[in-house]
Amino acid sequence: MIPENLTAVKAQIHQACLRHHRAPEAVHLLAVSKTKPVAAVAAALNAGQRDFGENYLQDALPKIAQLPEATWHFIGQIQSNKTRDIAAHFDVVHGLASEKIARRLNDGRPKDRAPLKAFIQVNLVNESSKNGVSPQDLPRLVAAVKDCQNLQLLGLMAMPPATFDLSERQTFFTQLAVIRAQLADQFSLPHFQDLSMGMSDDLETAIACGATWVRVGTAIFGARQPQEDD
Numbered sequence: 673m674i675p676e677n678l679t680a681v682k683a684q685i686h687q688a689c690l691r692h693h694r695a696p697e698a699v700h701l702l703a704v705s706k707t708k709p710v711a712a713v714a715a716a717l718n719a720g721q722r723d724f725g726e727n728y729l730q731d732a733l734p735k736i737a738q739l740p741e742a743t744w745h746f747i748g749q750i751q752s753n754k755t756r757d758i759a760a761h762f763d764v765v766h767g768l769a770s771e772k773i774a775r776r777l778n779d780g781r782p783k784d785r786a787p788l789k790a791f792i793q794v795n796l797v798n799e800s801s802k803n804g805v806s807p808q809d810l811p812r813l814v815a816a817v818k819d820c821q822n823l824q825l826l827g828l829m830a831m832p833p834a835t836f837d838l839s840e841r842q843t844f845f846t847q848l849a850v851i852r853a854q855l856a857d858q859f860s861l862p863h864f865q866d867l868s869m870g871m872s873d874d875l876e877t878a879i880a881c882g883a884t885w886v887r888v889g890t891a892i893f894g895a896r897q898p899q900e901d902d
């Protein structure tokens with residue numbers, strides 16, 4: 673099932689790229705494997721998928737230990753007591769949202785590993801329930817992360833509220849793309865090119881607006897059991 677699902681999702685991404693004049697190689701698939709067993713990740717890896725997203729540290733660590741050849745993305749909220757393990761075991765984080773967490777990840781990154789790649793998560797609608805830095809505080813955070821030797825800033829990540837329809841999402845994704853371009857300019861960041869936005873039900877809209885990473889779980893691995901935070 674997993675290889676077939678992957679093929680279908682990749683075809684969907686490819687079609688969206690063709691329809692919206694995006695280079696297919698510019699849009700990457702992050703397979704969200706949170707709560708799924710290591711065998712499911714191995715099946716996807718064998719089918720050619722490299723990048724996997726995890727939200728729960730304790731659930732992810734054994735999978736990373738068994739499949740170190742995959743590229744591991746931490747896509748959950750980054751709590752300060754988890755920064756050392758996240759910095760030690762992951763390749764990319766998508767939810768960077770404060771200077772304090774940036775400093776802790778930077779300090780925790782082992783010196784024998786390449787810099788930890790990071791997306792700053794932006795809170796574009798000021799919902800208190802959602803994580804992310806406000807657009808006002810974003811330049812300060814970018815400046816702080818730029819000074820972190822062991823972090824490499826890739827771009828921005830954001831999640832529209834579940835209640836948004838596709839046209840509201842389009843506005844939301846476009847806003848994020850504009851902010852990214854402004855920051856890349858303002859801070860002369862040549863590698864600040866990525867936008868992690870779009871999930872199963874809005875990936876075409878996200879791709880139309882410039883997404884370079886779409887995060888898809890259920891469509892690849894099937895439905896999840898509800899999970900408590902670790």
Ligand SMILES: *Cc1c(COP(=O)(O)O)cnc(C)c1O
Pocket residue numbers: 704706727747748871872887888889890891
């Ligand atoms: C779980 C999750 C996804 C994938 O969600 P699905 O509905 O399973 O496709 C994507 N992004 C983030 C941040 C998530 O937590």
